[in-house]
Amino acid sequence: MVDVALQSSRTATAQAGRKRAGLRNALRRKSMSAFLMTLPLILLIAVLVIYPALYSLHLATLNKAMTKFVGFGNFEFLFKRETFWLVVKQSCIFAISAVVFKALIGFIVAHFVHNVPANKQRKWRGMLLVPWVIPPAMSTLAWLWLFDPSYSAFNYTLSFFGLGPIPWTGDAMWARFSVILVNVWYGAPFFMIMYLAALKSVPEQLYEAAAIDGANWWQRIWYVTLPMMRNIIAITTLFSLIVTFANFDIVRILTAGGPLDHTHIFATWAFRVGIEGSDIPLGASVSLFMVPILAVAAIFILRDITKRGNES
Amino acid sequence: MSRKKLSRREFVAATALSSAALITAPYVRGAYAAGKLSMGFWDHWVPGANSASTELVNEWAAKEKVEVQLDYITSQGNKNIVTIAAEAQAKSGHDIFQMPTWWPQSNAELLEPVNDIMDPLIKLNGDVNGTVKYLGQADGKWLGVPASVGSQIKGPCSRIDLMKKYANIDVQEMYPAGSAPKADNWTLDTFLKAAEACHKAGFPFGIGLGETSDNVDTAGAIFQSFGAQLVDAKGNLTVKTDAVRQSLEFYKKLLAFLPPDVAAWDDASNNKWLVAGKGAMIMNPPSAWAVAKRDAPQVAEQCWTHGFPAGPKGRFAPYLPFFWSIWSFSKNKEAAKSLLSYLSQPASIEKMVVASGGYDLPAYEKLTTLKVWEEVGPPKGTLYHYPNPFKHQTLSIAASPAPPKVAQQIYFQATLTKMCLRYYQGEAMEKTLAWAEGECEGFMRS
Numbered sequence: 001m002v003d004v005a006l007q008s009s010r011t012a013t014a015q016a017g018r019k020r021a022g023l024r025n026a027l028r029r030k031s032m033s034a035f036l037m038t039l040p041l042i043l044l045i046a047v048l049v050i051y052p053a054l055y056s057l058h059l060a061t062l063n064k065a066m067t068k069f070v071g072f073g074n075f076e077f078l079f080k081r082e083t084f085w086l087v088v089k090q091s092c093i094f095a096i097s098a099v100v101f102k103a104l105i106g107f108i109v110a111h112f113v114h115n116v117p118a119n120k121q122r123k124w125r126g127m128l129l130v131p132w133v134i135p136p137a138m139s140t141l142a143w144l145w146l147f148d149p150s151y152s153a154f155n156y157t158l159s160f161f162g163l164g165p166i167p168w169t170g171d172a173m174w175a176r177f178s179v180i181l182v183n184v185w186y187g188a189p190f191f192m193i194m195y196l197a198a199l200k201s202v203p204e205q206l207y208e209a210a211a212i213d214g215a216n217w218w219q220r221i222w223y224v225t226l227p228m229m230r231n232i233i234a235i236t237t238l239f240s241l242i243v244t245f246a247n248f249d250i251v252r253i254l255t256a257g258g259p260l261d262h263t264h265i266f267a268t269w270a271f272r273v274g275i276e277g278s279d280i281p282l283g284a285s286v287s288l289f290m291v292p293i294l295a296v297a298a299i300f301i302l303r304d305i306t307k308r309g310n311e312s
Numbered sequence: 313m314s315r316k317k318l319s320r321r322e323f324v325a326a327t328a329l330s331s332a333a334l335i336t337a338p339y340v341r342g343a344y345a346a347g348k349l350s351m352g353f354w355d356h357w358v359p360g361a362n363s364a365s366t367e368l369v370n371e372w373a374a375k376e377k378v379e380v381q382l383d384y385i386t387s388q389g390n391k392n393i394v395t396i397a398a399e400a401q402a403k404s405g406h407d408i409f410q411m412p413t414w415w416p417q418s419n420a421e422l423l424e425p426v427n428d429i430m431d432p433l434i435k436l437n438g439d440v441n442g443t444v445k446y447l448g449q450a451d452g453k454w455l456g457v458p459a460s461v462g463s464q465i466k467g468p469c470s471r472i473d474l475m476k477k478y479a480n481i482d483v484q485e486m487y488p489a490g491s492a493p494k495a496d497n498w499t500l501d502t503f504l505k506a507a508e509a510c511h512k513a514g515f516p517f518g519i520g521l522g523e524t525s526d527n528v529d530t531a532g533a534i535f536q537s538f539g540a541q542l543v544d545a546k547g548n549l550t551v552k553t554d555a556v557r558q559s560l561e562f563y564k565k566l567l568a569f570l571p572p573d574v575a576a577w578d579d580a581s582n583n584k585w586l587v588a589g590k591g592a593m594i595m596n597p598p599s600a601w602a603v604a605k606r607d608a609p610q611v612a613e614q615c616w617t618h619g620f621p622a623g624p625k626g627r628f629a630p631y632l633p634f635f636w637s638i639w640s641f642s643k644n645k646e647a648a649k650s651l652l653s654y655l656s657q658p659a660s661i662e663k664m665v666v667a668s669g670g671y672d673l674p675a676y677e678k679l680t681t682l683k684v685w686e687e688v689g690p691p692k693g694t695l696y697h698y699p700n701p702f703k704h705q706t707l708s709i710a711a712s713p714a715p716p717k718v719a720q721q722i723y724f725q726a727t728l729t730k731m732c733l734r735y736y737q738g739e740a741m742e743k744t745l746a747w748a749e750g751e752c753e754g755f756m757r758s
Binding site (some may be wrong): 065080149151168261272 | 576581686747
């Protein structure tokens with residue numbers, strides 16, 4: 001009886017010791033401590049991102065009065081609306097053209113900066129980043145004044161050359177051009193800095209080898225620079241595509257979606273419908289419509305990166 | 313030690329007396345004994361106008377021993393309506409919220425009825441206009457108390473000199489300070505001729521055709537002057553009618569005499585147009601005149617606010633009221649009602665109107681002849697006709713009389729101005745009407 005009692009207490013002690021050792025081992029493991037250290041951030045994201053995302057999913061399944069579950073009813077309704085498809089089309093035009101130009105300008109400018117002597121590069125990098133570090137709501141206000149229908153500084157300047165006035169925000173085509181232009185101006189420095197970092201990581205020997213092989217400037221770009229930058233280009237494009245699709249401030253301040261809804265994108269139209277029109281479930285559905293589009297883009301781009309990673 | 317025994321009868325009597333005292337006493341006098349009350353008021357753009365509201369709230373709070381928290385929430389960037397949406401979702405926030413035009417209706421289920429204070433206030437201050445009833449009542453339930461602060465009429469503000477010189481119209485003679493309007497000839501036809509004359513002279517009327525409130529309000533009043541409704545009061549589609557066609561034809565003619573960029577105008581564009589001295593008329597409350605008084609006094613001296621031109625179906629002017637509403641989740645509804653009643657006394661209303669320089673408009677008919685509108689200037693009497701003292705025009709809001717939840721969509725989607733623009737840009741009339749009908753059908757979802 002005593003033996004049994006001793007045995008059981010010994011077992012309990014050993015178990016407790018094992019538990020303590022297990023905890024110590026777990027804490028010693030890098031992944032565990034990393035998890036614990038990121039836990040506050042994970043919780044913050046859960047509260048500020050995951051909860052609102054789930055809540056907006058819930059909202060999108062309610063009727064206008066938010067009293068009844070309608071499933072996909074709001075989406076069915078949206079699919080029948082002419083304005084909704086106009087918004088889908090414009091969001092794609094806006095995001096794709098803005099990202100293409102941002103990438104192109106970022107790539108060209110990154111090359112220029114890369115070729116600037118090292119001691120002067122910092123100054124250039126700082127100056128070129130200015131559009132990206134100014135809060136877009138503020139810089140867009142300045143653009144609004146430049147495009148002002150009646151007092152546009154651009155039109156004033158053009159008038160000296162006998163040109164204009166151009167209805168920057170009053171004509172559908174020009175208004176689209178204006179919002180894309182401001183987005184490109186704001187976002188190109190981000191591409192520039194990412195591409196510059198990528199350019200700096202391309203080994204110089206590759207260029208030397210290409211030069212020995214007689215590659216010209218274009219061939220060096222096509223066969224050396226671009227393949228080495230592919231992953232950065234893909235990730236930057238994906239990130240920018242997501243941010244540009246979800247843009248709100250530039251369009252809201254510059255045109256508020258006009259004229260005749262021709263510059264509305266998902267976020268501005270969701271605000272118009274949900275907040276100004278007091279139809280919150282429909283507004284939530286409009287903004288959620290972006291998710292599958294971006295998810296498909298993300299899957300393709302990330303799959304490509306993983307594939308290349310495995311190949312190398 | 314003597315100890316008095318309490319009989320059962322004495323105990324019952326004492327309990328009854330103390331309960332009665334507790335129930336009947338409205339507020340127990342002690343520091344903040346009547347609890348707390350929080351308010352989200354609209355942040356006035358007239359400098360100093362908020363201070364009158366603050367003083368009145370503090371006076372009331374000191375008298376009633378209520379601890380108050382007063383937040384002024386701007387409408388810049390729609391912060392006020394975003395806050396309303398957030399509080400409605402969270403069912404938590406301020407006790408009283410000052411809601412613009414459509415928001416009492418869109419939150420009707422979450423608002424405390426205030427009929428018990430509205431009935432005495434109407435007896436005291438006179439009846440309210442039809443737009444206040446349309447926006448402030450649902451099924452006989454008052455959803456808020458009309459707030460004078462922020463409520464406005466967006467009628468014409470004309471340049472006296474330019475209208476006289478180029479359109480041969482003496483706006484001061486038509487709307488004389490201190491007496492009834494003599495504006496029988498002030499019709500949409502006269503208005504159109506004046507627009508043409510001023511356009512030819514290089515001072516076009518500054519009437520926008522964008523998607524923001526000022527643009528939509530003007531279009532709304534003009535449509536109503538023709539008797540045009542997109543959706544009637546019963547919720548029937550009435551887009552394809554002669555009245556709507558006439559309104560579009562009128563706008564097509566008018567647009568030819570407006571600045572070429574009006575499709576891009578927002579609520580600031582018309583103000584800038586007037587203050588810069590570029591146009592002979594805009595449709596706006598006196599805020600543009602107030603800015604001109606500060607920045608361009610020579611323009612302000614020539615401004616005269618007056619009534620809308622009349623159309624075949626009457627004379628309509630855009631009226632946008634604010635309401636003080638009490639959330640149903642408020643924990644101190646009685647105190648909230650007491651405060652709203654205090655803020656709606658004639659003396660309180662006059663104090664707030666004076667502080668706003670005459671910008672704010674009381675909804676009650678006995679309070680449209682306050683001295684402030686006679687006295688402010690220059691020129692003296694410029695705002696005399698602003699509060700519609702002779703009921704010369706019907707105060708209305710664009711998209712009414714459609715059921716308010718449908719009308720709100722028509723209003724914020726700017727369906728009226730979009731129709732005008734589409735038709736002006738060359739779209740066939742029937743195609744424009746079909747497009748608008750499709751839009752309105754969508755707005756009717758429940």
